[in-house]
Every structure is written in structure tokens, then in C-alpha cells.
Amino acid sequence: MQINEMRKIVSNPRSIKFRLRMGMLSVISCVVLACSFLNSLRAEMPAVKLKLFAEGFTSPIGLTPLNDGKGTLLLADQVGLVHMITASGIVRGQPFLSLVHRIAKLNMGFEERGLLGIAAHPDFKENGKIYVYYSAPLRTSAPADWNHTSRISEFTIMEGDADRVDVDSEKVLISIDQPYFNHNGGSLAFGPKDGYLHIAVGDGGNANGRGIGHSEIGNSQDLSNMLGKILRIDVDQGDLYGIPTDNPFQGANMKSEIYAMGLRNPWRISFDRGGDHVLFAADIGQNLYEEVNIIDRGGNYGWNVREGFHCFNPEKPTETPEECPEKDVRGQFFTDPILEYKNVKAFRNDPDAYGISITGGYVYRGESIDALVGKYIFADWSRNWAVPDGVLLAGTKSDKGQWSLEALKLEGENKVGSYIVAFGEDMKGELYVLTNASNGLMNRKGKIYKIVAK
Numbered sequence: 416m417q418i419n420e421m422r423k424i425v426s427n428p429r430s431i432k433f434r435l436r437m438g439m440l441s442v443i444s445c446v447v448l449a450c451s452f453l454n455s456l457r458a459e460m461p462a463v464k465l466k467l468f469a470e471g472f473t474s475p476i477g478l479t480p481l482n483d484g485k486g487t488l489l490l491a492d493q494v495g496l497v498h499m500i501t502a503s504g505i506v507r508g509q510p511f512l513s514l515v516h517r518i519a520k521l522n523m524g525f526e527e528r529g530l531l532g533i534a535a536h537p538d539f540k541e542n543g544k545i546y547v548y549y550s551a552p553l554r555t556s557a558p559a560d561w562n563h564t565s566r567i568s569e570f571t572i573m574e575g576d577a578d579r580v581d582v583d584s585e586k587v588l589i590s591i592d593q594p595y596f597n598h599n600g601g602s603l604a605f606g607p608k609d610g611y612l613h614i615a616v617g618d619g620g621n622a623n624g625r626g627i628g629h630s631e632i633g634n635s636q637d638l639s640n641m642l643g644k645i646l647r648i649d650v651d652q653g654d655l656y657g658i659p660t661d662n663p664f665q666g667a668n669m670k671s672e673i674y675a676m677g678l679r680n681p682w683r684i685s686f687d688r689g690g691d692h693v694l695f696a697a698d699i700g701q702n703l704y705e706e707v708n709i710i711d712r713g714g715n716y717g718w719n720v721r722e723g724f725h726c727f728n729p730e731k732p733t734e735t736p737e738e739c740p741e742k743d744v745r746g747q748f749f750t751d752p753i754l755e756y757k758n759v760k761a762f763r764n765d766p767d768a769y770g771i772s773i774t775g776g777y778v779y780r781g782e783s784i785d786a787l788v789g790k791y792i793f794a795d796w797s798r799n800w801a802v803p804d805g806v807l808l809a810g811t812k813s814d815k816g817q818w819s820l821e822a823l824k825l826e827g828e829n830k831v832g833s834y835i836v837a838f839g840e841d842m843k844g845e846l847y848v849l850t851n852a853s854n855g856l857m858n859r860k861g862k863i864y865k866i867v868a869k
């Protein structure tokens with residue numbers, strides 16, 4: 416604006432221009448006030464610090480306490496190795512378990528196959544059993560043009576050597592043929608209340624719930640296969656395992672292992688170790704929305720009819736249809752997520768767009784950061800595909816039961832600077848961030864950070 420023009424406006428306060436300018440100024444000041452109000456709300460969340468705990472991994476996808484009385488942790492690396500780490504972060508020289516030779520041949524670049532989940536039996540101290548989810552080569556009974564076979568297997572430690580798993584002890588509990596390399600899920604978690612093993616399985620891959628090996632209604636909506644589901648089995652019963660009597664889908668053409676359905680690629684599930692012990696599942700979206708779900712028995716979480724809180728059309732994945740069914744093919748209402756955020760690739764410069772691929776975490780129940788207690792701590796893998804820029808997030812449940820989402824502030828530059836692959840927790844409920852500086856399986860750039868108070 417020219418100074419002369421400004422003078423003219425100011426000298427004639429009744430001019431339309433003056434009133435317009437004043438109006439704009441008040442709008443701007445309101446926006447500024449609103450922003451500072453929002454910032455003051457956000458400022459309640461304290462900054463936390465990431466303290467390097469262990470490094471030298473490739474793509475750390477799971478960290479779980481061994482419950483051996485010594486605080487030992489098991490770290491699963493996607494390349495097929497399980498390491499023992501002491502409570503102080505020292506990585507034992509010899510791997511606890513190597514599945515390198517049982518895993519499908521992995522790409523050095525971006526890869527969704529490999530060792531994808533680990534859980535120790537709740538009675539590990541007595542029975543020495545651990546459970547893994549990994550991508551094996553395609554079994555011969557599968558269609559020849561499919562990609563690989565997911566295995567959920569039980570292993571037992573060596574007799575007389577509690578620091579090593581007997582690789583010959585493998586008992587394959589479940590095999591699931593996978594048409595594509597992607598969307599494998601893979602988390603394993605024992606329910607703190609029921610003691611059953613919960614297994615997250617992706618929808619079969621490709622995109623939009625379509626392609627070879629995809630059911631016409633979408634694998635996630637089809638109870639006759641295990642894809643796009645949360646499974647639940649009793650590893651203490653039967654030859655291989657038992658089906659809990661209250662598993663919800665036990666009829667003709669239904670897989671009785673299914674506990675919940677309608678997931679796309681549940682990348683990391685976890686139980687709240689406190690509170691009501693609910694099961695959280697972060698579900699990676701297609702193009703527009705990433706979501707967090709609380710998984711209830713028999714729930715249908717909507718994919719590929721819905722994405723986040725929105726309708727989804729597999730024919731037009733970048734558009735949100737106005738309408739879609741509220742109920743599944745069996746007449747059951749879909750369950751909405753508790754939280755969603757926008758994908759930054761589709762919603763550029765939108766403050767509600769946090770990244771491109773959700774990474775599920777844990778509810779914080781530790782003792783070192785009071786302000787995080789009860790919050791669901793999770794992440795987005797990265798704001799950018801090519802540049803490692805993971806974002807730490809926190810979900811907070813209000814007294815009225817509504818969930819809200821905010822970025823977790825980090826001390827210093829406020830950047831993780833790596834892809835956030837997964838989270839882990841220890842026996843005390845303290846949380847760890849599992850990162851990879853590369854978006855592929857190379858250069859051992861994987862690190863584990865403990866989340867600590869500033």
C-alpha cells in the first residue's frame with residue numbers, strides 16, 4: 416500500500432476502504448488471538464527428549480520386555496534378527512534368534528516384508544516361548560503369481576541357554592498367503608486380561624483393496640479370509656492353538672481366528688497396560704486419511720468402504736464420496752476410528768496434515784513423564800517420502816471420552832530427523848522410539864531412543 420493512499424484512508428475514517436481495512440485488521444487480530452489461545456493450550460504438553468538407547472540396527476520394528484526379571488528387552492529387526500538388549504541398552508553380541516534364512520528375499524530399498532512382529536509369552540520365565548510374525552517365501556500350495564506367505568510361529572529357547580532361541584523348535588501356527596509384498600501388518604500382542612495372542616494382518620496389499628487375491632467386497636470385509644483383520648488365538652490350547660470360545664465369527668465360511676475386521680494395514684497394535692486395557696490399532700490409510708482405532712471384539716473398522724471418518728471409493732481413491740453404506744454386508748454398523756489426520760501428500764500446508772503413513776505406539780503408563788500418563792503416544796513415519804522426517808504425536812482422551820491429537824514437542828530442534836518405524840516399551844512402561852534414517856533396509860541406520868523428560 417502506498418503511504419499517500421494510507422493517509423487518505425486514515426484521514427477519512429468513514430470511507431469504505433477505511434472500514435474494510437479496520438475490519439480486516441480485526442479479523443487478523445482475532446486470528447492471531449485465536450492462534451495464541453490455541454498455542455497456549457498446546458503449550459500444556461511439555462517438550463520431551465529422545466535419549467539414544469541403542470543403535471546399529473537396520474529397521475527396528477518391535478521392542479518388547481522379556482519378563483525375565485532382569486529388565487531384558489527383545490528387539491526385532493525387519494531383516495530377520497532378534498537381539499537381546501539389557502535394561503541399560505547394551506546389545507548382546509550374539510542374536511537371540513536369526514530368521515534370516517527363513518525369510519523371503521528382501522529388497523534393499525523400501526520393503527514391507529521381513530520379520531514384522533514379536534511377543535514373548537506372558538509366562539516366558541517358565542516356558543521360554545516367543546512368537547514371531549515373518550514373511551516366508553511363497554509356499555507351493557499358493558497361487559504361483561502371489562508374492563509370499565506370512566507365518567506366525569512359536570519358538571522355544573535352547574535347553575540350558577536362556578539367551579538363545581532354538582531355531583529348530585519352530586512351530587508354524589498360522590500361514591497366510593499374500594498376493595502382494597505390501598500391507599502385511601505383523602504386530603503381535605498378548606491381551607493383558609484374556610492372555611490370548613492378538614495378530615494384526617494387512618489386507619493383501621497393492622492399493623485400494625483391489626488386485627489379484629482381493630475379494631470382490633474387499634478382503635477386509637470378507638470373513639472367509641484372514642486378510643485385513645485382527646486375529647485372536649489361544650496359544651496354550653490345542654495341537655497348534657485353540658480358538659477362544661467367545662471369538663465373534665464362528666460360522667460357515669468364516670475364519671474363527673478373526674477378532675475384528677475392516678483394517679487396511681494395521682501398522683502396530685498395542686494394549687493399554689493400564690486403564691481399561693483397550694487394544695489400539697493404527698491403520699495406514701490409502702491417499703487421504705490416517706487413523707487410530709480402539710479394537711472391540713467383532714468390530715468392523717470400515718476399510719475399503721470407509722477411510723478414517725470418511726466414505727471411500729476404491730475407483731476414485733483421491734475423492735471422498737458424499738455417501739457410502741453405514742453398515743457392512745452382514746448389516747453391522749461400521750466403527751469409526753478414535754482419531755484421524757490428513758495425509759500431507761493430499762493436503763499440503765494443512766495444519767491437520769501430519770505425515771504420510773501412521774505408526775502406532777503405546778499408551779504411556781511410565782513414571783518419568785507425568786504429563787504423558789494416559790496419552791496414546793504414536794507417530795507418523797515421515798512428512799516426506801524421500802527425506803527422513805518422522806513426527807511424534809500424542810492422542811488425549813477428554814473426560815467426555817473424545818480424543819484429540821497434537822504433535823509431541825521435542826526439546827531443541829523439534830525434529831526426529833528419521834523415519835519412525837515403530838515404538839517399544841519396557842517392563843516399567845517407559846516408551847522407546849524405533850527409527851531408521853533410511854527408507855529402506857540398508858546401512859544399519861536404525862536406532863532406538865528412549866522418551867525421557869526434558
Ligand SMILES: [Ca+2]
Nearest residue numbers: 716717718723
Ligand atoms: Ca477404518
